[in-house]
Amino acid sequence: MHFIPSTSPHPHPFLATSRLLLMGLLLLFIAGCATNSANTRPPEPDLSELAHKAAQQMVAGNPDITRYNPMIAATFVNIDNLTQSSTFGRISSEIMASALAQQGMQVREVKMRHSMFIEEKVGELILSREVQSLSSQYNARSILMGTYAQGQDYLYVSTRVVRSSDAMVLGSADFQVKLDNNMRSLLEGQGGW
Structure with a gap:
């Protein structure tokens, strides 16, 4: 008898939510860095x-x-x-x-x-x-x-x-x-x- 692991297309709801949350935070972090670097100009010479x-x-x-x-x-x-x-x-x-x-x-x-x-x-x-x-x-x-x-x-x-x-x-x-x-x-x- 062979045991075949379940390959359900739907992961556990907790894992799916965690992944989405993690990806969302990563995207926010990247967007924040891009905005920060775009607004950071070298200071005007005195x-x-x-x-x-x-x-x-x-x-x-x-x-x-x-x-x-x-x-x-x-x-x-x-x-x-x-x-x-x-x-x-x-x-x-x-x-x-x-x-x-x-x-x-x-x-x-x-x-x-x-x-x-x-x-x-x-x-x-x-x-x-x-x-x-x-x-x-x-x-x-x-x-x-x-x-x-x-x-x-x-x-x-x-x-x-x-x-x-x-x-x-x-x-x-x-x-x-x-x-x-x-x-x-x-x-x-x-x-x-």
């Missing part, structure tokens, strides 16, 4: 990272830029009003000067009561008398300048190093910074000098 990349770009674009040492840095100004800056404009200039110094530029420290700026009436690349006077006083062969504009989601920054003798652009770079609450607070100090 102002310091962007300035250092911009400095590298400037020097890579014109390796001779470092021959125009020493350099002084002007405060970055609001593109809509070249006589206006903010905490953002001042710190951007400082960070960019630091980044260029790490790329080989000799930066002369110039702290003064009134920051340097571009004279609006004679155009963006013509240096004001004050800047020309300072570059002569500090024997600066180049000047770091920059402008910024506030958009809805980003701040757009354009920066360049110009030769002090004739305002020729030696190097330039542009970047954008995510306009978050931190950046907004740096812009709140907008106003005259």
Whole structure:
């Protein structure tokens, strides 16, 4: 006598429910992982990272830029009003000067009561008398300048190093910074000098 095991097409109800429950949990876990990884973006680069990349770009674009040492840095100004800056404009200039110094530029420290700026009436690349006077006083062969504009989601920054003798652009770079609450607070100090 041979015993033939039962091959019933219907497994025990408890096993079927357990399998369905296990498969459902597995599918939920996989879906959760997929959603999590889709929503996880790398963080936006901060102002310091962007300035250092911009400095590298400037020097890579014109390796001779470092021959125009020493350099002084002007405060970055609001593109809509070249006589206006903010905490953002001042710190951007400082960070960019630091980044260029790490790329080989000799930066002369110039702290003064009134920051340097571009004279609006004679155009963006013509240096004001004050800047020309300072570059002569500090024997600066180049000047770091920059402008910024506030958009809805980003701040757009354009920066360049110009030769002090004739305002020729030696190097330039542009970047954008995510306009978050931190950046907004740096812009709140907008106003005259």
